Amino acid sequence: MTTQARPRATREEKLEALQQQLSESVAALVTGEDWKRALTFAARFRSRSFNNTMLIYVQHYSAFDEGRVPEPTPTYVAGFQQWLSLGRHVEKGQHGYGILAPVTARFASANPSDEASWRRLSRGEKPGFGEIVKSRLIGLKPTHVWDVSQTAGEPVPEMPRPNLLRGQAPAGLWDGLADQITALGFELRLVSSAATIGGANGLTDFLAREVSVRMDMDDAAQVKTLAHELGHVLLHAPRANVISTDLAADATLHRGIAEVEAESIALMVGAAHGLDTSSYTVPYVSTWAASVAGKTPVEVVQSTAERVRTSALGILDKLDTPKVGDGNPPGLDRDALSHRAGVAPAIIGTRRDGSVLGL
Structure with a gap:
């Protein structure tokens, strides 16, 4: 395996482990008695005109x-x-x-x-x-x-609610995600509050080709939301004259699957930068996965795993942000080792300032 291929393989393994962890967390939540009581309660109500x-x-x-x-x-x-x-x-x-x-x-x-x-x-x-x-x-x-x-x-059983992330975002992650969104032909809009976009944290409008993110959240929540919306842009845009896979078609038709995929991508992109989004992601994913008829929430999460992992890898490969370790010991000077072995470092991209990014 080349020096370029090994870090990507390690990253794939970590993303696969994250996907498994998400499945297990969702399973632990939705098999609990509190979850069952909440769903039973909600099922007794009917939508109003x-x-x-x-x-x-x-x-x-x-x-x-x-x-x-x-x-x-x-x-x-x-x-x-x-x-x-x-x-x-x-x-x-x-x-x-x-x-x-x-x-x-x-x-x-x-x-x-x-x-x-x-x-x-x-x-x-x-x-x-x-x-x-x-x-x-x-x-x-x-x-x-x-x-x-x-x-x-009797007390009313409550569905678990996602907790907005607090604190600072990883350095450079917002800019890197924003660049990918605009490169795909979408305009990025910053809105004052959730009320501006129908109560959501973020919104992707495929007709107007706009991605909106509310700015009255902490930086960590904003960047997590941006990664979520980038997931929608990559996976859920209507594509004319393209034969989609069954899962892709399902995601387009069923919002539950689309939300599971987008939020799972946000978890993986965040985790690669040391940002733990699980307090928001697990309840969010669980609730949307439970809305998909004919599948258990865990089955929904697992069925989306490959599309999520591939998309997350594609996003991460385009980011020049500092990420968590790739499995190599901290402080290892790869360039020095490569030169001692008579091997030039592989060039895998450039930074925004134009300098070469080697590996």
């Missing part, structure tokens, strides 16, 4: 203004019986928020392509032989929901 979301928000804010709830923004909302099924009850004196619930009915048809052939089934009526049955929205009815702050009882 935009109109109902607005109704809930306005009525909750009014309740806050009147001193009936402690916070201006609602969190978990559910019906009276739903709260009872979760071991909680609506407190005396709390008024529910009126929303519009869908009313559906069953329709049957022996010839589904003919709209006129569909007939409404009465309560308890069974379809005829060979008929197809579908439920259709026939109207709306008023109903009420209550926010968790209006209830008491």
